[in-house]
Amino acid sequence: MSGILSGCPVPIENRGRVEMAHGGGGSKMQQLIEEILLPAFGNPEGAARHDSALLQVEKIQLAFTTDSYVVRPLFFQGGSIGSLAVNGTVNDLSMSGAYPVAISAGLILEEGLPLEHLQAVVSDMQTAARTAGVRIVTGDTKVVERGRCDGMYINTAGVGIVRDGVDIGPHRVQPGDAVILSGDIGRHGIAILAAREDMLDYCDTASDCAPLNSAVTILLNSGAEVHCLRDLTRGGMASVLVEIAQASGTFIHLREEAIPVSASVRAACELLGYDPLYIANEGRFVAFVPAADAETALKAIRTASVSGEAKIVGTVQKRETAGVSICSKYGTERHIYMLSGEQLPRIC
């Protein structure tokens, strides 16, 4: 890890232990991936760093992705671990420009989990799969003793087909690109927090958990060139943009007043001292498109119900160092860094 933006964490010691921050989507997790996982697995295409790996099988380019879900609690306003597990994998495939073909479901169940809860979760998975137009084709079930899990964990992997001629990724982000945000941010993280903490009893925020494949299809069919797509999950919009800036060697400049945040998310963040830029979303994405195509792309994205409120929130610039900054409505500019861990563990 370059350390330019992340405050350069000290190397992981062999005798260290896994910390919650290693799963947070921030620089600690990047470090775990770079120092332990990538050296072991090797990864010629650098695929593991992005949403999906791309596999050339004869003339077909497949996208392949996996995510485990350990969200706590299992049910929350606007979704459950089931809808999250299906939408998350649909979205990872979509962000690589692929349309999803099939999903697998690996369930780890805790002894004592009420079967009603299991039934509700798999029903949510079914509904989410139908909504996204994808099939759950294969599965696996394991049971562990009481106290060795937290109700249930779900892994979904997904296979998709990358559309012909589509080449989407941070490598294509370049100065001059416009940054389009698909909707208001922070709802998923705050909905999870509200489901956990009594202090947010008044909070009516529902998760934004939703499949993004339709919006991406509309965008890719709009005629606009698309350089990069990314959903704003763990670590929130800030961490995702820092990662893209690092990977592309560019500078992303955001306008704070253009970034939509709902009143209830803003109120919860103010109460808790959180920055909405770092709160996870499960149905929001950013698209990087050439400035000339920005209006076409925006118009197209807005026709999808999940991204009706999309906005242009920033531009890509050429500066001496890669990075991200945000300009307030008073004209002040502050730099955005990747968090070391995460504000809210186990939001997905």
Added chain:
Amino acid sequence: MSGILSGCPVPIENRGRVEMAHGGGGSKMQQLIEEILLPAFGNPEGAARHDSALLQVEKIQLAFTTDSYVVRPLFFQGGSIGSLAVNGTVNDLSMSGAYPVAISAGLILEEGLPLEHLQAVVSDMQTAARTAGVRIVTGDTKVVERGRCDGMYINTAGVGIVRDGVDIGPHRVQPGDAVILSGDIGRHGIAILAAREDMLDYCDTASDCAPLNSAVTILLNSGAEVHCLRDLTRGGMASVLVEIAQASGTFIHLREEAIPVSASVRAACELLGYDPLYIANEGRFVAFVPAADAETALKAIRTASVSGEAKIVGTVQKRETAGVSICSKYGTERHIYMLSGEQLPRIC
């Protein structure tokens, strides 16, 4: 579930809870799948019941499979959760007649897990992947609080390509087929038990955990027709054969003296009152081939190092009811049933 062979479990009650037996590979797990999972996910091809789902993508038939691994302890004689996770998915793909192309790795880590252990596990994954000639192309890491996991759980999903003209599955099993077993049974389960229990301190059994893709390639290239392949994992050889008998509507007759069991596995089973037929394996499979091709198939299978001791252990017969029986060396015949749960939980 037909109930013919399984003792017809009572229907799952809505107000029931998940039990360890629901993960055991026996009739309780079948029931969970049939009463809760299949109705929700739907499954036109019945794929979820077998090792891999098959997906037709243009002219290519893909195999897609998933498995979560929750083995306790993480390290045992002959392997670890890492080698198990890679070999298990390689084997599931192989059993559908596919050659493995890519594997995903979803890690759920418990806060406090020594990083040394994580490093050892991912190193085992790497070694197993290299041995099987497959790449781990994408991954995901989650961390849960201390006491919400048991060190680590791993999900691997796999994508493979089904060889042209290959059609392998229980639907092709027919009276007259020979049943070939690739080697001695029961080693994986006993190795896990030995790693857990002090009473087996003297036991030197190492797990049979190994990739089966080379053996399958050799078999499929031998010219022998192959009707069905299945690895003998959870629930052991007995449960797998009962499932195949039910799915194919045939009767499988085994000769006990032909089934190899090592002296140390036999001793451990006698001490503990276990039947080796129900002990899990992670590097053993059965092949169903027409009688006329049995010798060709056997000879081919034996050239692979993992199945050098393969034997013909039974035949498929036509009887009034589907089922499995085993004939002792004294000529007595006993029926084999699926267990309700499993003798040893969390062996994979």
